[in-house]
Amino acid sequence: MKKILLIGIITFFSTNLSAQTETNIDSVKIRKIYTEALTNGRSYQWLNYLTKKVGHRLAGSEGDKNAVAWAKVELEKLGLTKVWLQPVTVPHWVRGEKEEAHIESEFGKFNIDIRALGGSIATPKGGLLAEVVEVKSLKEVEELGDKVKGKIVFYNGAMPADKIETFRAYGAAVGQRVNGASVAGKFGAVGAIVRSMTTKIDNVPHTGTMRYGDIDENQKIPTAAISTSSADMLSKLIEQGDKMKFKFYFKQSCKNLPDTQSFNVIGEIEGLNYPNEIIVVGGHLDSWDLGEGAHDDGSGVVQSMEVLRLFKELKIKPKRTLRVVLFANEEFGLSGGTAYASAAENKKEKHIVALESDSGGFTPRGFGFTCNDKNYSQILKWKQLFEPYNLHIFARGGGGADIGPLKKDDNVLLGLRPDSQRYFDYHHTETDVFEMVNKRELELGAASMASIIYLFDQYGINN
Amino acid sequence: MKKILLIGIITFFSTNLSAQTETNIDSVKIRKIYTEALTNGRSYQWLNYLTKKVGHRLAGSEGDKNAVAWAKVELEKLGLTKVWLQPVTVPHWVRGEKEEAHIESEFGKFNIDIRALGGSIATPKGGLLAEVVEVKSLKEVEELGDKVKGKIVFYNGAMPADKIETFRAYGAAVGQRVNGASVAGKFGAVGAIVRSMTTKIDNVPHTGTMRYGDIDENQKIPTAAISTSSADMLSKLIEQGDKMKFKFYFKQSCKNLPDTQSFNVIGEIEGLNYPNEIIVVGGHLDSWDLGEGAHDDGSGVVQSMEVLRLFKELKIKPKRTLRVVLFANEEFGLSGGTAYASAAENKKEKHIVALESDSGGFTPRGFGFTCNDKNYSQILKWKQLFEPYNLHIFARGGGGADIGPLKKDDNVLLGLRPDSQRYFDYHHTETDVFEMVNKRELELGAASMASIIYLFDQYGINN
Numbered sequence: 001m002k003k004i005l006l007i008g009i010i011t012f013f014s015t016n017l018s019a020q021t022e023t024n025i026d027s028v029k030i031r032k033i034y035t036e037a038l039t040n041g042r043s044y045q046w047l048n049y050l051t052k053k054v055g056h057r058l059a060g061s062e063g064d065k066n067a068v069a070w071a072k073v074e075l076e077k078l079g080l081t082k083v084w085l086q087p088v089t090v091p092h093w094v095r096g097e098k099e100e101a102h103i104e105s106e107f108g109k110f111n112i113d114i115r116a117l118g119g120s121i122a123t124p125k126g127g128l129l130a131e132v133v134e135v136k137s138l139k140e141v142e143e144l145g146d147k148v149k150g151k152i153v154f155y156n157g158a159m160p161a162d163k164i165e166t167f168r169a170y171g172a173a174v175g176q177r178v179n180g181a182s183v184a185g186k187f188g189a190v191g192a193i194v195r196s197m198t199t200k201i202d203n204v205p206h207t208g209t210m211r212y213g214d215i216d217e218n219q220k221i222p223t224a225a226i227s228t229s230s231a232d233m234l235s236k237l238i239e240q241g242d243k244m245k246f247k248f249y250f251k252q253s254c255k256n257l258p259d260t261q262s263f264n265v266i267g268e269i270e271g272l273n274y275p276n277e278i279i280v281v282g283g284h285l286d287s288w289d290l291g292e293g294a295h296d297d298g299s300g301v302v303q304s305m306e307v308l309r310l311f312k313e314l315k316i317k318p319k320r321t322l323r324v325v326l327f328a329n330e331e332f333g334l335s336g337g338t339a340y341a342s343a344a345e346n347k348k349e350k351h352i353v354a355l356e357s358d359s360g361g362f363t364p365r366g367f368g369f370t371c372n373d374k375n376y377s378q379i380l381k382w383k384q385l386f387e388p389y390n391l392h393i394f395a396r397g398g399g400g401a402d403i404g405p406l407k408k409d410d411n412v413l414l415g416l417r418p419d420s421q422r423y424f425d426y427h428h429t430e431t432d433v434f435e436m437v438n439k440r441e442l443e444l445g446a447a448s449m450a451s452i453i454y455l456f457d458q459y460g461i462n463n
Numbered sequence: 464m465k466k467i468l469l470i471g472i473i474t475f476f477s478t479n480l481s482a483q484t485e486t487n488i489d490s491v492k493i494r495k496i497y498t499e500a501l502t503n504g505r506s507y508q509w510l511n512y513l514t515k516k517v518g519h520r521l522a523g524s525e526g527d528k529n530a531v532a533w534a535k536v537e538l539e540k541l542g543l544t545k546v547w548l549q550p551v552t553v554p555h556w557v558r559g560e561k562e563e564a565h566i567e568s569e570f571g572k573f574n575i576d577i578r579a580l581g582g583s584i585a586t587p588k589g590g591l592l593a594e595v596v597e598v599k600s601l602k603e604v605e606e607l608g609d610k611v612k613g614k615i616v617f618y619n620g621a622m623p624a625d626k627i628e629t630f631r632a633y634g635a636a637v638g639q640r641v642n643g644a645s646v647a648g649k650f651g652a653v654g655a656i657v658r659s660m661t662t663k664i665d666n667v668p669h670t671g672t673m674r675y676g677d678i679d680e681n682q683k684i685p686t687a688a689i690s691t692s693s694a695d696m697l698s699k700l701i702e703q704g705d706k707m708k709f710k711f712y713f714k715q716s717c718k719n720l721p722d723t724q725s726f727n728v729i730g731e732i733e734g735l736n737y738p739n740e741i742i743v744v745g746g747h748l749d750s751w752d753l754g755e756g757a758h759d760d761g762s763g764v765v766q767s768m769e770v771l772r773l774f775k776e777l778k779i780k781p782k783r784t785l786r787v788v789l790f791a792n793e794e795f796g797l798s799g800g801t802a803y804a805s806a807a808e809n810k811k812e813k814h815i816v817a818l819e820s821d822s823g824g825f826t827p828r829g830f831g832f833t834c835n836d837k838n839y840s841q842i843l844k845w846k847q848l849f850e851p852y853n854l855h856i857f858a859r860g861g862g863g864a865d866i867g868p869l870k871k872d873d874n875v876l877l878g879l880r881p882d883s884q885r886y887f888d889y890h891h892t893e894t895d896v897f898e899m900v901n902k903r904e905l906e907l908g909a910a911s912m913a914s915i916i917y918l919f920d921q922y923g924i925n926n
Contacts, residue, residue, distance in 0.1 A: 034625070034627070035625040038624045038625050039624050039625050161501045161502050161903070162497070162498040162501050162502050164497070164851065164852055164853060164907075165853075166903070199902075199903065200902065363826070363882050363884050365853065388627065389627055390627060390628075390828065390856070392855035392856075393853070393855075419826050419853075419882065421826050421901055421903045421904045421907070422901050422903075422904070425901065438884055438885050438888065439662075439663065440624070440629070440662065440884045440885075441884045441885070444627075444884070
């Protein structure tokens with residue numbers, strides 16, 4: 001008994017010691033990753049090029065092609081095992097001429113800045129003039145029914161500012177942008193304009209995707225966004241409807257061209273021990289056609305590239321295959337993510353982990369994990385390693401749109417969770433530019449991503 | 464025994480229940496505070512006025528006077544128990560004419576943007592031209608000794624970018640700015656120029672306070688800051704010294720005028736139950752004379768005002784006396800904080816808690832507490848109430864410069880800890896303007912402050 005007890009004690013202490021040693025090694029490695037990213041990082045410099053030299057890059061555009069070419073060259077410089085392009089068929093929507101809009105009343109015209117929503121059809125060539133009906137939700141349109149016939153429906157449901165996470169506030173309101181035109185079109189409206197998706201009151205219209213779904217061709221109506229400030233003004237005019245009758249005019253010439261080709265840009269470092277276990281880190285290379293796509297998702301792109309650069313620079317040879325994927329066309333229907341997952345399926349590749357950064361280049365607050373309980377309890381043990389870096393949020397749920405199609409019962413999808421307060425100041429607008437990204441915040445995100453990828457690579461996942 | 468056990472159980476459950484109920488009431492109240500601050504807050508609007516209409520407000524300046532007048536009027540509008548001005552004698556330093564600087568070499572002149580440090584003397588009227596000696600620390604100057612005689616010492620020790628908290632990086636480098644001129648002057652240098660205190664590489668010089676300490680009058684030399692970008696360039700020129708000899712020229716006409724008068728602006732809501740227990744919340748009303756003092760410390764000022772407004776608006780009648788103090792002259796030697804504490808001492812006022820916000824109007828991450836163990840263990844129980852608002856850092860240490868003089872063995876000083884990554888992008892520069900403050904981040908800070916003040920007011924502190 002005594003001997004057994006002694007062995008028990010020795011085993012206990014040595015296991016404990018070895019766990020402690022592992023933790024120490026990990027924390028030293030993570031400190032090195034952060035130091036390299038903060039003192040010698042390349043993400044900011046890459047972002048500068050991607051935003052200022054390539055610029056915006058909507059699927060199918062010239063910028064999209066240039067972004068693909070640039071990313072491939074930059075990944076090739078890193079000395080990865082291999083770099084390649086994966087062809088993806090993408091939709092090709094173009095905004096056309098600059099949109100026009102104004103309010104027309106007996107007192108004259110008042111111009112309003114407007115941007116077509118992505119996927120919308122054009123107005124008639126001479127534009128569209130109609131009375132406005134204001135609503136705060138899709139449900140209100142259904143209640144109004146035929147009363148919206150011949151009118152422009154004005155969706156003015158604001159993102160609720162009392163939510164702490166702005167993504168929740170977005171989630172509560174964005175249905176108006178996505179489905180507003182199809183719902184209004186079904187009841188005979190002739191156009192739909194939408195309050196921009198931000199809690200900030202300013203003069204900047206926010207574009208974004210919309211869908212007609214399965215409504216009839218003749219029910220499809222043009223749709224566009226106006227700024228929050230214009231929306232407030234318009235709402236006040238409507239309130240005073242008796243004093244001043246007015247109509248709203250807008251004109252846009254956007255259209256859907258035939259599908260075209262783009263590419264997922266992929267690079268990998270082959271794993272030393274388990275090359276068939278693949279760990280993906282990525283963001284989407286496309287952006288809206290306004291601004292420079294700096295936060296959405298230039299930041300995620302350069303952070304993902306930086307993860308692999310950090311491994312190379314710090315001579316961390318991954319046990320598993322580490323792959324960066326810069327996805328084509330997220331904004332317009334996820335073609336890149338879908339194509340990547342489908343190719344992986346065909347090749348019977350085993351993706352154990354996929355991490356996406358697509359919530360802006362802001363100070364990282366933590367990660368959101370979509371995985372089973374067993375994997376989650378393993379992950380929670382790592383949480384303390386991130387506290388010195390002020391990452392405190394390890395939560396269930398999350399990942400990213402592009403990696404979503406990779407989900408299996410036993411793998412782990414995760415998303416970087418940066419501070420969300422400023423994201424919707426810039427989202428899908430002309431102000432989403434390089435200058436709005438802080439170098440240190442961007443770099444801390446990249447280091448956080450590299451650190452958790454390092455842990456997944458070291459320990460794999462529980463299957 | 465059984466009866467006692469039963470009573471024990473009942474007591475246990477009812478105590479527990481009552482603790483739970485308290486927590487529920489507190490969490491409901493805190494939710495109300497955040498909702499009001501985020502949907503109907505006044506801090507951003509106040510900051511707009513303070514930055515754009517009042518502008519910068521260095522102690523003794525016209526802006527300082529206007530800020531005092533404005534703050535008093537705004538506090539009076541809130542319907543507090545009383546509002547008053549507390550006279551404070553403040554130093555009065557003026558920058559004088561715009562500074563000039565250039566590099567002079569056989570290849571010509573190259574202009575450099577420069578800003579005198581606060582408290583510095585002027586150069587001779589025609590400016591100062593001398594060779595440059597580059598150092599990275601005060602110690603290096605002491606090692607060089609007489610070799611700096613007749614030279615301009617160029618302090619180029621960068622803030623270490625690998626620190627996660629930028630305030631630590633600042634702490635590691637700022638000694639050069641504060642004491643650089645006095646150390647160099649002692650060894651016969653004729654001037655001192657300092658690399659700006661930021662990790663950002665740009666063209667913006669950062670001013671800030673400097674001290675001559677007790678050196679002889681004839682050892683006092685003029686000192687100024689150059690931008691990080693200019694510092695890097697200058698360092699490269701020095702490195703290539705053999706190829707190009709050059710001298711550095713600068714001219715500044717700043718001076719110290721006689722002390723003058725400013726005011727702490729104070730407002731209070733008298734406590735219902737314990738009016739003699741005072742809880743202070745504050746920031747400093749003065750700012751540097753560059754930019755608009757938006758983050759430093761316009762944000763702290765309007766957040767502190769908002770705390771009292773939130774109590775009034777939500778009809779929370781404090782048990783203890785709740786006082787907002789907008790301190791005069793923090794930047795130039797803490798006259799406001801010192802005068803306030805000294806008056807409190809004279810009046811035998813009992814300050815149980817003082818909270819300062821002076822780290823910028825960024826997303827709040829938590830609080831730092833200076834207090835004894837007993838108080839700290841009470842405070843830690845409140846931490847969970849802040850997790851829904853993404854405040855995770857409850858740490859020992861911290862407070863604020865202005866409230867420092869209020870410290871007693873048994874009271875609690877605390878400081879709001881916002882995210883620190885962007886603070887030194889703007890600190891003491893022309894870019895510290897309203898546009899650099901995000902409305903939601905500012906409001907979340909105010910709500911966090913009001914919430915913890917609410918808890919201190921409810922429960923007092925353990926004495």
